[in-house]
Amino acid sequence: MPCLLAPHPGSRRLGSFSEPAGTFVGCVPCWFVEANRCGHLASGGFILSDIPKVILMQIISIVQAPYRVPTRPRLLLAKASTVWLWPGIPLTERYYGTVRPTSPDAMRFWLSKFLGPEIVGRPVPMHIAQAAERLTSGDETAAQRCLDRADAATMSPEGALLAVAVATRLGVDIPDMPIAKRMPLWDRRFVADLASSFDRFAETADWLDKAGDWDPDKHPRWPRGSSEGRPGWFRPGDQSGPSVPTSTAPDRHGIGGNGGPPLLDDAPLVPAEDPGPSSRWQIIKTVATWAAKRAAIMAGEDIVGGPVGLLLNAAQIAVWVHGYGPYIQAYTDPPQSLDDLEAAAQGPARPGYDVHHIVEQASGRSGEIPMQLIDSAENLVSISTLRHWQLNSWYQKPDGNFLDTNGVPMTPRDYLKGQGYDERRRVGLMGLRAVGVLK
Amino acid sequence: MKLDNLTIDELISLFASLSEQQYPLTLNDEVRKSTLLIKKRYEIDRELRKRGIAARLELTKLFIHPNVQVRVNAAKSSLGVARESALNVLRQITKEDFGPFRLDAGMTIALVEDGTVTPT
Numbered sequence: 240m241p242c243l244l245a246p247h248p249g250s251r252r253l254g255s256f257s258e259p260a261g262t263f264v265g266c267v268p269c270w271f272v273e274a275n276r277c278g279h280l281a282s283g284g285f286i287l288s289d290i291p292k293v294i295l296m297q298i299i300s301i302v303q304a305p306y307r308v309p310t311r312p313r314l315l316l317a318k319a320s321t322v323w324l325w326p327g328i329p330l331t332e333r334y335y336g337t338v339r340p341t342s343p344d345a346m347r348f349w350l351s352k353f354l355g356p357e358i359v360g361r362p363v364p365m366h367i368a369q370a371a372e373r374l375t376s377g378d379e380t381a382a383q384r385c386l387d388r389a390d391a392a393t394m395s396p397e398g399a400l401l402a403v404a405v406a407t408r409l410g411v412d413i414p415d416m417p418i419a420k421r422m423p424l425w426d427r428r429f430v431a432d433l434a435s436s437f438d439r440f441a442e443t444a445d446w447l448d449k450a451g452d453w454d455p456d457k458h459p460r461w462p463r464g465s466s467e468g469r470p471g472w473f474r475p476g477d478q479s480g481p482s483v484p485t486s487t488a489p490d491r492h493g494i495g496g497n498g499g500p501p502l503l504d505d506a507p508l509v510p511a512e513d514p515g516p517s518s519r520w521q522i523i524k525t526v527a528t529w530a531a532k533r534a535a536i537m538a539g540e541d542i543v544g545g546p547v548g549l550l551l552n553a554a555q556i557a558v559w560v561h562g563y564g565p566y567i568q569a570y571t572d573p574p575q576s577l578d579d580l581e582a583a584a585q586g587p588a589r590p591g592y593d594v595h596h597i598v599e600q601a602s603g604r605s606g607e608i609p610m611q612l613i614d615s616a617e618n619l620v621s622i623s624t625l626r627h628w629q630l631n632s633w634y635q636k637p638d639g640n641f642l643d644t645n646g647v648p649m650t651p652r653d654y655l656k657g658q659g660y661d662e663r664r665r666v667g668l669m670g671l672r673a674v675g676v677l678k
Numbered sequence: 679m680k681l682d683n684l685t686i687d688e689l690i691s692l693f694a695s696l697s698e699q700q701y702p703l704t705l706n707d708e709v710r711k712s713t714l715l716i717k718k719r720y721e722i723d724r725e726l727r728k729r730g731i732a733a734r735l736e737l738t739k740l741f742i743h744p745n746v747q748v749r750v751n752a753a754k755s756s757l758g759v760a761r762e763s764a765l766n767v768l769r770q771i772t773k774e775d776f777g778p779f780r781l782d783a784g785m786t787i788a789l790v791e792d793g794t795v796t797p798t
Binding site: 531633 | 755
């Protein structure tokens with residue numbers, strides 16, 4: 240029985256082996272799968288003697304290895320005039336007669352979910368743009384070829400976790416793809432949280448899942464003995480091909496038309512460029528507050544690189560903010576013991592942290608409290624700079640808790656004037672607890 | 679503006695409005711501008727005190743205001759007339775807020791609970 244596989248576009252040519260029925264030509268993945276399926280190697284005999292021993296051993300070892308036929312070996316699909324990212328995220332939109340890619344930011348956002356942050360440096364959006372051009376001209380096969388050329392064949396470990404979670408939620412098959420060998424950057428809870436944001440693609444995911452990756456009816460080949468074309472090679476498709484549903488991507492341009500990122504949509508809006516000193520810190524504080532909230536949700540998880548960098552990446556926070564990462568990271572620190580805070584104050588200066596005086600320096604300068612006590616190790620703690628600013632601000636603002644004899648609110652600093660060291664320290668420690676740095 | 683000409687509802691609305699204006703200033707640690715608003719707000723608080731407990735209790739309507747600064751301020755001003763419900767509002771804020779409002783709410787709870795201050 241001859242075993243003739245047609246070469247696939249883009250496949251690697253393995254070589255030719257003589258056998259009684261003719262010449263065998265195949266590509267690496269299909270050849271092994273098909274050979275295993277039809278049982279030529281297992282039945283032994285008619286081609287084995289012609290194959291060099293070294294190659295034969297390699298073939299047998301691969302064929303004998305557990306192999307599962309991939310259900311959908313691609314993450315990027317060109318179907319129904321749209322480029323889709325598994326499970327059913329449109330990466331292109333139709334604008335009148337043109338298919339065009341969604342915004343690069345939105346595209347990178349979704350791609351990085353499955354392919355990891357490494358995708359940022361790869362020209363995948365360019366390949367998607369090329370595929371969009373092919374789709375505009377109606378050539379879905381060429382579009383798929385563009386997508387297959389994109390460097391998007393390896394899932395990140397956290398992307399694989401996410402794919403499992405998404406597939407479970409949506410009831411679709413998991414893409415069978417190689418996984419990068421590194422530690423996952425997300426924990427399970429974070430992945431579960433992310434997975435829920437894919438629910439809105441359930442309809443397209445279901446459709447793509449049922450449509451499958453490869454529809455031979457849509458990609459007919461020249462039959463054996465054909466005089467019109469080379470047998471086994473692709474021939475032009477029939478005009479009356481199987482119907483496919485129209486894309487669920489809206490045929491319009493505007494807000495909501497690009498399937499943009501809803502994930503971590505509570506993330507603060509950050510300008511792409513550093514706005515300068517006038518509002519820079521306001522943005523950093525807002526991001527820090529948001530990150531602290533997110534970090535609290537993920538508390539206790541051991542995440543490579545710490546949660547803040549991941550959060551900033553996941554939420555597509557502008558690059559300039561990463562420069563202020565130490566301030567944001569310090570702000571997300573959980574409360575610590577007084578001993579730890581005091582010990583850290585005696586260590587080297589750390590970016591993102593300030594040395595705070597539990598009893599304020601001003602009381603020493605005014606002569607109310609001896610400076611030896613103010614500058615003593617028990618009065619110094621290392622705390623987040625941003626939280627330090629909050630505490631200072633609290634001490635300086637009139638507070639309804641402290642009313643003077645006329646019922647007018649005083650600042651805590653004014654209230655503490657005339658009080659002894661112990662009372663000031665007690666309020667100071669209270670402030671450290673309230674601001675969230677002291678256990 | 680003559681506060682004694684305003685109705686209780688108008689005073690409450692003004693209280694909420696000043697608190698909302700204070701919100702971004704608190705977030706950005708802008709002490710000087712915040713102080714001006716705080717002083718204006720305490721004039722309203724004093725006017726409500728003049729009108730009695732019922733007038734002050736109207737502030738509890740702001741306990742469910744969507745703005746956290748409004749809730750903090752309303753709770754702190756109501757501690758003398760609705761202590762437990764005001765403390766509950768502040769406790770909730772310490773759980774939910776990760777910014778400066780947590781500090782304000784947490785300090786108020788601590789100062790009241792240990793008797794450092796006695797709300798009136």
